[in-house]
Amino acid sequence: xxxxxxxxxxxxxxxxxxxxxxxxxxxxxxxxxxxxxxxxxxxxxxxxxxxxxxxxxxxxxxxxxxxxxxxxxxxxxxxxxxxxxxxxxxxxxxxxxxxxxxxxxxxxxxxxxxxxxxxxxxxxxxxxxxxxxxxxxxxxxxxxxxxxxxxxxxxxxxxxxxxxxxxxxxxxxxxxxxxxxxxxxxxxxxxxxxxxxxxxxxxxxxxxxxxxxxxxxxxxxxxxxxxxxxxxxxxxxxxxxxxxxxxxxxxxxxxxxxxxxxxxxxxxxxxxxxxxxxxxxxxxxxxxxxxxxxxxxxxxxxxxxxxxxxxxxxxxxxxxxxxxxxxxxxxxxxxxxxxxxxxxxxxxxxxxxxxxxxxxxxxxxxxxxxxxxxxxxxxxxxxxxxxxxxxxxxxxxxxxxxxxxxxxxxxxxxxxxxxxxxxxxxxxxxxxxxxxxxxxxxxxxxxxxxxxxxxxxxxxxxxxxxxxxxxxxxxxxxxxxxxxxxxxxxxxxxxxxxxxxxxxxxxxxxxxxxxxxxxxxxxxxxxxxxxxxxxxxxxxxxxxxxxxxxx
Amino acid sequence: xxxxxxxxxxxxxxxxxxxxxxxxxxxxxxxxxxxxxxxxxxxxxxxxxxxxxxxxxxxxxxxxxxxxxxxxxxxxxxxxxxxxxxxxxxxxxxxxxxxxxxxxxxxxxxxxxxxxxxxxxxxxxxxxxxxxxxxxxxxxxxxxxxxxxxxxxxxxxxxxxxxxxxxxxxx
Numbered sequence: 006x007x008x009x010x011x012x013x014x015x016x017x018x019x020x021x022x023x024x025x026x027x028x029x030x031x032x033x034x035x036x037x038x039x040x041x042x043x044x045x046x047x048x049x050x051x052x053x054x055x056x057x058x059x060x061x062x063x064x065x066x067x068x069x070x071x072x073x074x075x076x077x078x079x080x081x082x083x084x085x086x087x088x089x090x091x092x093x094x095x096x097x098x099x100x101x102x103x104x105x106x107x108x109x110x111x112x113x114x115x116x117x118x119x120x121x122x123x124x125x126x127x128x129x130x131x132x133x134x135x136x137x138x139x140x141x142x143x144x145x146x147x148x149x150x151x152x153x154x155x156x157x158x159x160x161x162x163x164x165x166x167x168x169x170x171x172x173x174x175x176x177x178x179x180x181x182x183x184x185x186x187x188x189x190x191x192x193x194x195x196x197x198x199x200x201x202x203x204x205x206x207x208x209x210x211x212x213x214x215x216x217x218x219x220x221x222x223x224x225x226x227x228x229x230x231x232x233x234x235x236x237x238x239x240x241x242x243x244x245x246x247x248x249x250x251x252x253x254x255x256x257x258x259x260x261x262x263x264x265x266x267x268x269x270x271x272x273x274x275x276x277x278x279x280x281x282x283x284x285x286x287x288x289x290x291x292x293x294x295x296x297x298x299x300x301x302x303x304x305x306x307x308x309x310x311x312x313x314x315x316x317x318x319x320x321x322x323x324x325x326x327x328x329x330x331x332x333x334x335x336x337x338x339x340x341x342x343x344x345x346x347x348x349x350x351x352x353x354x355x356x357x358x359x360x361x362x363x364x365x366x367x368x369x370x371x372x373x374x375x376x377x378x379x380x381x382x383x384x385x386x387x388x389x390x391x392x393x394x395x396x397x398x399x400x401x402x403x404x405x406x407x408x409x410x411x412x413x414x415x416x417x418x419x420x421x422x423x424x425x426x427x428x429x430x431x432x433x434x435x436x437x438x439x440x441x442x443x444x445x446x447x448x449x450x451x452x453x454x455x456x457x458x459x460x461x462x463x464x465x466x467x468x469x470x471x472x473x474x475x476x477x478x479x480x481x482x483x484x485x486x487x488x489x490x491x492x493x494x495x496x497x498x499x500x501x502x503x504x505x506x507x508x509x510x511x512x513x514x515x516x517x518x519x520x521x522x523x524x525x526x527x528x529x530x531x532x533x534x535x536x537x538x539x540x541x542x543x544x545x546x547x548x549x550x551x552x553x554x555x556x
Numbered sequence: 557x558x559x560x561x562x563x564x565x566x567x568x569x570x571x572x573x574x575x576x577x578x579x580x581x582x583x584x585x586x587x588x589x590x591x592x593x594x595x596x597x598x599x600x601x602x603x604x605x606x607x608x609x610x611x612x613x614x615x616x617x618x619x620x621x622x623x624x625x626x627x628x629x630x631x632x633x634x635x636x637x638x639x640x641x642x643x644x645x646x647x648x649x650x651x652x653x654x655x656x657x658x659x660x661x662x663x664x665x666x667x668x669x670x671x672x673x674x675x676x677x678x679x680x681x682x683x684x685x686x687x688x689x690x691x692x693x694x695x696x697x698x699x700x701x702x703x704x705x706x707x708x709x710x711x712x713x714x715x716x717x718x719x720x721x722x723x724x725x726x727x
Contacts, residue, residue, distance in 0.1 A: 186635050432619055477621040518620075519630070519639035521670055521723075525622035531630055531637050539618040539630045539637060 032107030073126035185514030192535025241269030268318035284388035296333035330410035470501035
């Protein structure tokens with residue numbers, strides 16, 4: 006079929022959706038296989054695990070008339086068939102061929118159209134034929150083997166397919182919008198009930214109204230959790246592309262790396278996941294390029310030649326924690342200090358943890374040389390900004406000679422956030438509850454002024470307490486002392502925020518900031534409260550960061 | 557009070573440019589501009605009604621910390637968050653109080669929807685194109701930069717605002 010004449014245009018998306026994850030699995034398996042072969046493990050199960058996927062990809066591609074994909078899948082099948090035979094040479098050449106082929110397959114399917122790089126596919130097939138040419142008996146065995154598979158292997162997912170529908174994600178967003186309106190209207194109803202109760206006093210009808218409003222709330226929260234579940238995807242959908250990329254970076258850097266992925270089934274809102282790939286990729290590449298040592302250096306330091314890179318995900322108290330750790334050399338504190346001083350940051354008083362936090366400051370990359378990585382992707386500061394924009398936090402721990410770990414804490418969803426509503430200078434603000442440790446009555450005698458900053462004892466620690474009006478830039482001086490403070494936390498940072506009133510807890514629907522508002526540093530979004538008023542959502546991470554830099 | 561901005565009206569962007577052409581073809585009824593006029597202090601301003609989506613009462617404007625000076629805040633427009641521009645400070649006047657007569661003129665410009673806080677909305681006014689003159693050059697104030705012209709008509713002086721310039725936010 007000629008390029009551009011694909012009669013199945015509408016089906017192309019379906020093809021990609023079905024085939025790309027399979028191709029990624031195959032690609033990952035080949036990377037794993039290469040690692041095992043180097044370690045002396047034959048990896049038979051890994052080799053066996055890809056045959057079904059390759060076969061499906063070949064069939065799908067043939068049906069769509071996508072010849073390059075079909076040919077590459079076919080060539081890989083032949084190659085695997087040959088390698089599965091006893092005595093086949095499982096050396097670096099075979100491994101490199103498999104990894105290249107797996108990557109090519111992912112690339113081709115990802116940008117699926119019949120006219121993508123036929124040259125690359127042809128070249129690859131020529132290499133495979135060249136390789137197999139050394140062992141001509143393989144091609145004779147190939148077809149029989151494949152036919153046997155066709156008979157014995159039912160297609161994965163056949164049984165589930167009947168109950169699954171594919172929905173455009175924008176429809177889920179639209180549903181969420183409607184649900185958001187429902188939640189706002191419920192708050193309005195509840196408010197109305199309270200006003201009625203004050204005006205006419207308790208009566209039977211009002212009691213029923215109260216019950217109805219209450220059950221409406223339960224219905225809405227059931228609807229919310231159901232809808233949220235449909236928006237959730239396992240993090241493995243993002244993790245999928247990492248093994249090959251880590252392998253590529255390791256090869257380019259001359260490192261040996263084993264990537265260990267756990268918790269791939271942890272779920273996150275697709276809207277969060279979509280923006281997580283880049284920062285994670287950066288952290289992983291960074292670990293390989295700068296964290297892990299060259300094999301020779303590792304052995305001299307008494308470590309295994311192969312570096313260990315861990316990518317772990319887990320649900321932790323309503324949020325998702327993702328950790329990227331390596332057993333490399335750890336952050337170079339001397340280099341960080343030197344770079345920071347060069348940028349005019351005074352680090353004399355900084356302790357180790359504070360020094361480590363500096364890696365998230367723009368311009369403070371400690372890489373002492375430009376690698377192939379440095380050119381692409383983002384800096385650590387940009388990665389941290391993306392995480393913060395998602396309402397997440399990023400922390401780093403490191404020990405010299407033992408390695409570094411970056412821990413991300415992310416909200417499961419961005420759309421609906423349980424928040425504490427507070428009042429400051431007659432305006433209401435929402436503080437996401439995930440960042441609220443406690444609300445405390447502010448007794449004037451418990452807050453001392455040190456260097457013009459309020460300081461108080463909280464759970465045995467000294468924390469700063471700042472006036473919300475000053476933080477938000479809305480307060481007029483000489484106001485009466487505010488009666489409460491909210492202890493806000495983000496990672497290891499804490500700070501009290503003095504407010505006028507605590508209104509209560511509420512699920513709020515996050516709405517964005519109009520571009521006309523610029524980019525206020527203390528507000529991450531807006532929401533509509535039950536009485537129809539708009540409230541700003543405080544960006545706790547940035548407020549605490551600003552406070553830290555201000556100090 | 558909603559105004560149908562999609563009534564058949566003259567295209568109005570760049571009214572001043574249209575003047576010579578209108579003067580040349582002076583046969584038949586003179587072409588007119590349909591303006592929504594509103595007041596800031598004692599001055600009357602006009603914008604083409606094609607740019608106006610609706611006019612709403614002021615029902616709570618929430619201040620947003622750390623925004624540009626000419627942004628008054630945000631308000632709830634039927635479940636959507638609408639940014640409200642303080643037109644007075646934008647045009648070099650002092651910020652005024654919100655009164656019962658205050659209105660938010662919701663405008664649509666280049667695909668964006670914004671609110672303009674004004675002291676009061678007068679009416680939709682038809683102004684003959686030939687009553688519009690360029691802004692007087694001898695008067696140079698903060699606001700003249702934002703004018704496309706001045707209409708003298710029916711003993712009124714209406715200053716025609718160039719919303720593109722007024723709302724060129726953060727520029």
